[in-house]
Amino acid sequence: MDDDTAIRALYDRYRRPLFGYVLRSVGGDHQYAEDIVQETMARAWAHAAELDPDRAGRWLFTVARNLVISGRRKRAARVTEVAIEGREFAAPGDDIDRVLQAWQVAEVLRGLSHDHLQVIVELFYRRRTVAEAAVVLGIPPGTVKSRSYYALHALRAALEERGVTGS
Structure with missing residues (x-):
């Protein structure tokens, strides 16, 4: 299977589940979720020779998760917030x-x-x-x-x- 066919197979099989997972991870921001999925697929394309479309799900979800975390870190670095002392807020769950x-x-x-x-x-x-x-x-x-x-x-x-x- 050539790289283009492999990437199409990955995209067809995993785009929707990846998008759903990323959408929940980014709080419903559709555009940002789509950007993460596209970047995940671009990285899959770069590793197309190494990925088996039937077993690539775990790799794709891990890449997407890392991109979401990286994006959060970048956003947190740009935002300066004053902590509210005396209160603890539950962190959103990571599935x-x-x-x-x-x-x-x-x-x-x-x-x-x-x-x-x-x-x-x-x-x-x-x-x-x-x-x-x-x-x-x-x-x-x-x-x-x-x-x-x-x-x-x-x-x-x-x-x-x-x-x-x-x-």
Whole structure:
């Protein structure tokens, strides 16, 4: 795949999720969010030979996050404000860690066998009971329990290898 095709694939796949993430990160400033997304894609173009469009999401979100942080620092350096003593204000939440962790979990889930993935989806994403999942999947409840045990064990091990820990 040539660089132009790779960048188009990245843009088509990640522009909307990136824009949504950046828009929340910059407090709803549409133009600034679009500028960040464009700069992120420009940096992706510079690294096109190294990026696989199917696995570039984490890299793109990290670049976008760094651009947002850099922009905040530049703006803070230009603005001189007097601190309000005696009051503390909550900092806006930064969802990038949650987003990156979700990407890693999704990648690990793709590595599960089809049978294990089906059980995980039924039990944890569709929130079915063991009995309900057994009926939907057409397998005995004991098999649902066994598959969920081994699937969760495999997920835990794969996530620990990647440094993702439960919080």
